[in-house]
Amino acid sequence: MSVSENKRRPRIATVWLAGCSGCHMSFLDLDEWLFELAKLADVVYSPVADVKEYPENVDAVLVEGAVANEDNLELIRKVRARTKAVVSFGDCAVTGNVTALRNPLGDPENVLKRAYIEEANTGGRIPSDHPLVPKLLPKVLPVHQVVKVDAFLWGCPPDAARIRAVLEKLLGVEKPAEVDAINPAAGQETAKTKDGE
Amino acid sequence: MKTEANAPSKANSRQKNGNHPSGDNRFTMLETSMKKLRYQPDALIEVLHSAQGLFGYLTSDLLLFVAHALKLPPSRVYGVATFYHFFTLEPRGLHSCSVCMGTACYVKGAGSVLAAVEGATGIKDGMTTPDGNLTISTARCLGACGIAPAVVYDGEVAGRQSPEDALEKLNEWEVKNGPE
Amino acid sequence: MTVTTLTINGELVSASPGASVLEAARENGVEIPTLCELEGISSAGACRLCLVEISGTPRLQPACVTAATEGMEVQTDSERLNRYRRMILELLFAERNHICPVCVANGHCELQSRAIENGMDHVRFSYQHPDLSVDITHERFGIDQDRCILCTRCVRVCDELEGAHTWDVAGRGTKSRVITDLNQPWGESDTCTSCAKCVEACPTGAIFRKGSSVGEMEHRRDRIRFIADARKKKEWSP
C-alpha cells in the first residue's frame, strides 16, 4: 500500500477520536524527521494544525482513538469517505483499549452513573445535556468495527520509529528505517519478545 | 470490585462424617447414601444428586460436607456442581415453567413461548423471580415432539402451547409482571 | 535407549525416547507456539495453538500431547496453521478484557508475545467485554478474571506440584471461571498454602503479586521447572 503513485504531492492527515492524545505526542517525538515529512507530503488536517473541516482527497490518515461518541462517529465516517488509506493509530483505535474499559458497565447511563455518582467524593451529579457535549455511543468500538481500515499500527503509544516506518511505507520512501520486533512494555524496539524465558 | 461467593461457615468445615451440628436430619440421610456408595470419590455426581434431592439445592455448607466426606478438594466439588445443568446452587421458585427447546418444539414456535414468559416476568431462562414465585428454565427435548411445542408447568407436561397459554398459566399462579 | 528419528518441517531430526512432538521440536530448536502447556506439569491439549500437521493423519494434532514416533513427518509452520493460530489468539483477546497498556504483565505476557510473533495486529471478532471480578483478598496475591485465558496452568500446578488443589474450574463454556475452594474469596481459602506456584505459572496478568504495577509482573517459570525436575529425578532424596 503506497500513495506515492500520485503525480501531485501526497496529502496526509492525523485525526484524534476518543484517546488520550499520547499517540500524537509520540508522533511529535519524530522530532527532526518531521521536517523530512514536510518535504515528502502536505499535512492537510491534524489536531496540531488549525484546520476546521476534514478536507477531500486525503491520501493517508493516522486515526488515533476509538469511536466512543457521536462526534467520533460522524468524523470517522467523513474521514473514511474522503481518504484513500486509513491507518488505525495506536491501541485505542486498534482495540478500544482504555477508552473501552467502560464497555463492561453496559449502557452509557450506567457509565455516567458510575463515574459521576458512585465514584464521586461528595454530592455527585450527572452533567445535564448540553449540545456541546456529544452523546456517548452504546459501546466504544475500535475503528475497524465502524469503517474499513487499511493498516494497523498498535502500541500505547506506538513509538516514533514505528510511526515513521509506517509513514515511509505509505509515502513510498525507498529505504525505510528498520524496526525490530517490539517490546510493548518498554515502548522501544527489542528483538527479545519471549516472555519470562 | 466485587467478590463472588459467601464463605462457608468455618464451624462446619471440620465436622466428622455425619452428625451435622445443625441437627438437620437430612444430613444423616445424605450420610447413609454416601455410605452405600462406600464414600468413593468417583461417586461425587451420584452424591450430589442425592444431596439436591434432599435439600432442593446445593449450599456451600452442603458442598463442603460432601467434599470432606468423599475426601475431595472443595474446588473440585464446586467445579463439578457448576458444570452440570441439573445442579443448582440457588433455591428454586415455588412454581416452575420449563419450555422445551428441542428442535421439533423450536420449529413449531417454542422460542416465542419462552420470549413471552421472559417478557412477562422480566427474568431470563434459568432465573427465579425476586419474590421466589417462579423459576423459568428450558429443556432440550422432552421426547414429547408429537405434541410440540411442549412446556412443563410444575412437572406436568402440556402440549401444543402458545404464548397466550403460557401467560394464562402465569396468571393462574399470580406471577407478578416484571420490568420490561 | 534408542532415539526416535522423525522429520520436522522437512528436516530429519532425532528426539529422545518418549518425547512428544513438542519436545522433539524444542530439542531441535524448532519453535511451536503454546499457551496452556508448561514444562513441569501435565499437558492439557486445550489451547490448540500447538496444533501441527502430521502426514497420514487427517486431523491436526496438538504437539504437546502427541508422541513423536519413528518416521513421523511433521509440519509445524504453514499458512493454514498460522491462519488458525491467529484466529485462536483473536478469539482470546475478544473473550475477556485484555487491556495490555494497563496490565501488570505488559511485556511479560505469553498471550501478548504469541500475538506479536504471529503478526496478529487487530481482532476481527466483536469484543465480548464481560463484567468480571478482581479478587485481592489474598494477603500477597490477586486474581483478575479479566486477564484469564482458562489455560488451567494454575489448576494443574496447584494439584500436581503443590498438592493443594485450591484451584479448579467452575461453570462451563464461556461462563467458565477459575475458582479457589468453593468459589470463595482467595484470602479465605482453607486449602491455599500461599506457595505462589500459580503466580509463577500464569501466562498472563490474571494471577499476580500484589503491588505489581503496569509491566512489573514477571513470571519465574524456572522455579516451577526446578521443583518439577527435582521431584522427578528425586534430587532431594537422602
Place this chain on the structure above:
Amino acid sequence: MDQNELQAIAEKERKSRKPIRVSCCTAAGCLSSNSQAVLDNLRAEVKVAAIDGRVDVCSVGCMKLCSRGPLVRVADGGGRRDQLKDAVLYESVQPDDVAPVIRAIVDGGRADIPVADRSHPFFSRQKPIVLENCGWVEPERIESYIEAGGYRALHYVLREMTPEQVLKEVTQSGLRGRGGAGFPAGVKWALVAKTPSDKKYVVCNADEGDPGAFMDRSVLESDPHRVLEGMAIAAYAVGAAQGYIYIRGEYPLAINRLQTAIRSAKRMGLIGGHIMDSPFDFNVDLRIGAGAFVCGEETALMASIEGKRGAPTPRPPYPAEHGLWGHSTLINNVETLANVAPILRNGADWFASVGTEKSKGTKVFALAGKIRNTGLIEVPMGITLREIVEDMGDGIPDGRVKAVQTGGPSGGCIPTEHLDTPVDYESLAALGSIMGSGGMIVMDEKTNMVDVARFFMEFCMDESCGKCIPCRAGTVQMHGLLQKICDGNATPDDLALLEDLCDMVRHTSLCGLGQTAPNPVMSTLRFFRHEYENLLRKEAILT
C-alpha cells in the same frame, strides 16, 4: 438358569395370558399426554365390567405414532404375538374414552374413537429389529422379555461360542455404531478384546442429547433388557466383568425401568456372578448424568462416570487403550447394543441382508417437525428420505417440504431436491450432514434456515465445556455473527468471517462437539446461501 428354565419361564408366561390383551403405551411421549390416567382407568373399568378374567391390561412401551398419543391397542388371539396384525390401535385416547373402549370389548366391535390405519406406510414400511419388542413386551417384567425370546442369545453365546467367534459374528454382520459416526462395531470390540488390561469395562452410552431425538429413550423405556443382554454379550466378547450405563438425568422413567431390569436380571442370575452357571461374571451399574450434552462424547462420558467435570481429553489415547480409570473400555450407544442380541440369535448373514452395501441393518429415527405423522420409526438403511418424509410421514399438512435436518447440532439440513438420497452413512455425509443418533426434523417453506443454524449454534455454545478455545470462544462468535445476520445488521465481510471461523473451529477443536458445531451453518450455507445473502446489507451499521 439354563435353556430349559428360560423356556419354562416363557411357557408359564404364555399360559398365564388371557384371551384379550389391552396395551397402553406408557413411554414418555404418551405419558406426557396423560396415558397414565388412561392406563389406570383401563385397569379399573376392566374390573367394573367384570371382564378381568379374560382381559389383560398391560403397560407397554412405544407403539410408534407419538403424535396421536396416548395409544391403546386391543388384541384378541390369546395374547399371541402373531395375532397382533389384527389388533385395533386407538389414537388420542383420553381417560373418558376408556369406558367406550371397554364397552366395545364387552359387546364386540370397535369404539367410536379414531383408529390408526395399520396398513399405512408409517407402519408397513418399518423394519423392526431394534424395536421388535417395543409395544409388545412389558418393560417392567423380565418374564415378558424372556417370553419374547430374550436372553436366549446370551445363553447361546455363553454355551456355544468363544469370545473370538462372537467378535467374528459381530464383525461379519457389518454393524456400525449408531451413535452418529458409524465406526464398525466389530473393529471397536476387537480393539478392546486384544488390549491387555487387568480390568476392562463395557459402557452403554445412553446420554442421548440431541435436541429432537428420543430413540434411545424409547428403547430403554420399552425394552430395557435388550440393552442389558447386548452389554453382557459384548462384555463376554471383549473380556469385561463390569458395565456401566450412562444415562441422562432427564430420563427418569428410563432410569426407573433400567433399575428394575437390572434388579430382576440379577435375581434370575442373568447378570452378576457365574451367569447361567458359566464362569462368566458381569455386573452392570447405572450412572446418571446431570445435564451436559458434551458427556455424549466418549472421553467426557468417562470423566463423568469417574465423578469429574465432563470435559473431553485428546484422543489418542482411545478408550480401548486408556479408558475408565485407565483401563481398556468399550463404549457403544444404546441402539448399537440393542442390535447385538438379534445378530447373535439370527446370525450375521441375516443382519447383513438388511440395508445397503456399507450400511447394514436398520436405523431408528425420531421423526418430528412440521409433518403429519411424527413418532418413532425403524427403517432399513438405504430407504430414501422421500419415502420417510412423504410416505411414512405423510408430508406437511399445509405447505411443502423445504429441508430435512438430520444429526442434530452436529448434522445438516438436506434440501428438498435431495430427498431421493438413500439413508446411509456415506450418502448423508456426502451432503454435508451425518446419520447422527437419529433425530430427523422436517422443515417447511416457512422455516428460516439462518435462524435454524443460529438455533443449533446457540445449543453448541451453551453446551461447550469450555476447555478448548476454538469451541468455547468460537461458538460464541459464530453465534454472534449468525444473530447479526438474522437481525439484518451484517455485511458481506461478516459472512466471510463466519465462514473462516467455521473452517477454523471445525479443524482445531478438541472434541466432536466443536469439530461438528459448524456443520449446521456450513450445510445451510451450501444449500440456502441465498437466504443468508438476502439478509446482508452493504455497509456496516452500529449495533
